[in-house]
Amino acid sequence: MSINVTGKLEKKGFGLGTWALVTPGGETYELKDPPSELCQAQGTVKVEGQIRDDVMTLAMIGPVLEVKSFQLID
Amino acid sequence: MKKFLLLCLFVLGLGFALFNFKGLADQGEFNSIVLDFLEDVPTTEISEQLKALEDKYGTTASLNSIYSVEDRVYVLEGDKELLKVLAKSPLRQNTEYIEPNYIYQALEIPNDPRYTEQWNLRSVNVELAWEETKGAGITVAVIDTGVSRVPDLKQTEFVKGYDFVNDKSDASDDNGHGTHVAGTIAQSTNNGYGVAGIAYEAKIMPLKVLSGSGGGTISDIADAIRFAADNGADVINMSLGGGGESKLMGEAIDYAYEKGVVIIAAAGNSNQNSASYPARYPRVISVSAVDSAGNKAPYSNYGAGVDISAPGGSEGGKILQNTIDPATGQSVFAEFQGTSMAAPHVAGVAALVKAAGITEPEQILKVLKESSRKVQEDPLNYYGAGHLDAASAVKLALKGQITFKDFFRWLRDNGYLSPRFWIDGGAVMLPAKLLMVLGSYLLAFLLRNYFPFSWSWSLNNGLIWGSSGLFFLQGLYIFDLPQWPFRLLGSSVAELGNAVQGYTALNPLFASVLIPFLLIILLSGHSTWKWFAVGTTVGVAACLLVNAVISPEVWGLGNVAIARSFLFTNALLCFGLAYLASKGENKLA
Structure with a gap:
């Protein structure tokens, strides 16, 4: 089941760094294998993806969101 | 006149014992x-x-x-x-x-040049723990991104691992995280290079379940847990988390736990109330992170499920270990932060505790919790039982056990390791005397487990005087000098009544609870001499016990059985007396 999450990209400093999508409400999603264009996005983005409950990570910053597609909002 | 002479000799003997004493190395002495x-x-x-x-x-x-x-x-x-x-x-x-x-005592300070930057190791008090154990004989499985043999892991022993991501036996690291974690547990230490690790004589079992990008599936992790349990791991460290509850994972954890494996996991880095999975499973020790000041690290999860806290670092000070740079594969010294870094501190100390002889996972968690430094005000359970303390954990683990190191230290401190002792001691009844010394040590050890007093010179001298005297002197003969003063100095309290005459049968006035009883009454008011009296009482108990078994001969008690029961009874009375005298005395002797 896909979900849509809107927020800004942030690099969190665990290990060598992990890409996160932080919503205006402060929820943090860990992005699984985000495409490099997404990581360069400066403003707000809307990501369509799937929450991977079967995945654990070294960053442990929040639910793991596997990116299917994304669009820049501003 | 005779009494006066005896008194003089007693004082002389005591002076001699004090003069010979070498072991005032206790802290603050x-x-x-x-x-x-x-x-x-x-x-x-x-x-x-x-x-x-x-x-x-x-x-x-x-x-x-x-x-x-x-x-x-x-x-x-x-x-x-x-x-x-x-x-x-x-x-x-x-x-x-x-x-x-x-009097200063050298601590176990490693010669690794960048050890000075490892505030985290000092904050878990590891140097004192190293005096007892460095984790030899223990295997720690690192379930992570793999572990590469970087230069500062060269001397660390590795056992067979597995790469569950790529299904191959070589479990090298392509991220840098797992190697860093393994470094905190068992970085090669005292090798004059780089940094130190906590249980550096323990073996590392590298298990790769996270890919180069830092994620992995629950099924791979569950497989790795079972692999570790089946291949002799004692401790599992999982610096990873996320996802939901999984039956597969839960069963793997139960399987390993029942095989006696201690499982440790990071509480998670989302600054939320409750640890993430797998730390959340009840049989997993969940570790939250603190910064260099001992406060909760800003990212650390807290609250439900957190068992203990350990250094994870923050922007103000991170954790330094040797790892790889994934871009080049080359060795680097990198500073990371996270509950990922806190968990291996606990895994390393768990390895030390297990090496100290505690085997059951439940008991190890108990030791870790009880020995941790409590945080007074912690309404949100940031710290679990408190801050991890390696030295206290190992000390607690060793309580109730007689270790070779402990006994060796005691022998050394009391001069039993000097060559003179062995050469001259050969002239007297050495085995019986050694039994008395050993016996007094064992009895005193037994007492110490009930009352946590420290060994002190007064207690030690009392033990020697009560159990065996300076017995090597008994074999000393000097031209033109009478031998009896040496016999007297070489006698324990129980033998004093027959030493001057050179008889072998014990004098019932001396070989009884009488002198210890008087000593305790006389000296119980004095903080230091009291322990001399306690030591003497324990020593006499040992001496009487050994005599009761080996040569039950007492003046006036012709029958062996009567003499034996007399000695046994008095030995028991002595031990009881020492027990009562040290009861309620929890301060340092």
Whole structure:
């Protein structure tokens, strides 16, 4: 089941760094294998993806969101 | 006259024992006092004052060394009492300070040049733990991104691992995280290179379940847990988390736990109330992270499920270990932060605790929790049981066990390892005497487990005097001198009544609870001498026990069985007396 999450990209400093999508409400999603264009996005983005409950990570910053597609909002 | 002679010899013997004592190495012990005179006080005045000191207290002060002439640093023999008196005396006005001349003990400080940057290892108090164990014989499975053999892991032993991501036996790291974690657990230490690790004599089992990008599936992790349990891992470290509850994972954890494996996981980095999976499983030790000041790290999860806290670092100070740079594959020293870094501190200490002899996972968690430094105000459970403390954990683990190191230290401190002891000791009944010494040690150890007193010179000397005396002297013969004074000095309390005459049968007045009883009554009011009395009582108990078994001969009690029961009863009474005398006394002896 896909979900849509809107927020800004942030690099969190665990290990060598992990890409996160932080919503205006402060929820943090860990992005699984985000495409490099997404990581360069400066403003707000809307990501369509799937929450991977079967995945654990070294960053442990929040639910793991596997990116299917994304669009820049501003 | 005879009584007077006995008294003189007793005092002489005691003096001899004190003079021979070498083991005042306990922290905070001193037997001399430093006087640093002000530089504007004329030398003649110093001499006068020192002379006055000598006249009044009978102790001579001398320059510490030829290099202390300019600084005017003098040292004189003295104890706490004298220090108190001096501190209040007029001497104070002419000195910069009067202070105890503490005896220093070398700690286990490794020679790794960047050890100084590892605030985290000092904050878990690992140096004192290393005096007892470095984790030899324990295997720690690192379930992570793999572990690469970087230069500062060269001397660390590895056992067979597995790469569950790529299904191959080589579990090298392509991220840098797992190698860093393994470094905190068992970085090669005292190798003159890089940094140190906590249980550096433990073996590492590298298990790769996270890909180069830092994620992995629950099924791979569950497989890795079972692999570790089946291949002899003692401890599992999982610096990873996320996802939901999984039956597969839960069963793998139960499987490993039931095989006696201690499982440790990071609480998670989302600064939320409750640990993430797998730390959340009840049989997993969940570790939250603190910064270099011991406060909760800003990212660390807290609250439900957190068992204990350990250094994870923050922007103000991170955790330094040797790892790889994934871009080049080359060795780097990198500073990371996270509960990922906190968990391996606990895994390393769990390895030390297991190496110290605690085997059950439940007991290991209990030791870790009980030995942790409690945080007074922690309403949100940031820290679980408290801050991890390696030295206290190992000490607690060793309580109730007689270790070789412990006994060796005791032997050394009491001069039993000097060659003279062995050469001269050969002339007397060595096996029986050794049994008495061993017995007194064992009995005192038993007592210590009920009352956490520390070994002190008074207790030690009491133990020796009560159990065996300075028995090597019994075999000493010097031309033209009578031998009986040596026999007397070489006798324990129980043998004093028959030593002068040279009889073998014990005098029932001496070989009984009588003298220990009187000693305890006389000395119980004194904080130091009380322990001499307790030591003597335990020593006599050991001596009587050994005699009861080996040669139950007592004057006036012709029958062996009667003599034996007399000695047994008195030995029991002595032990009971020592027990009562040390009861309720929890402070240092």
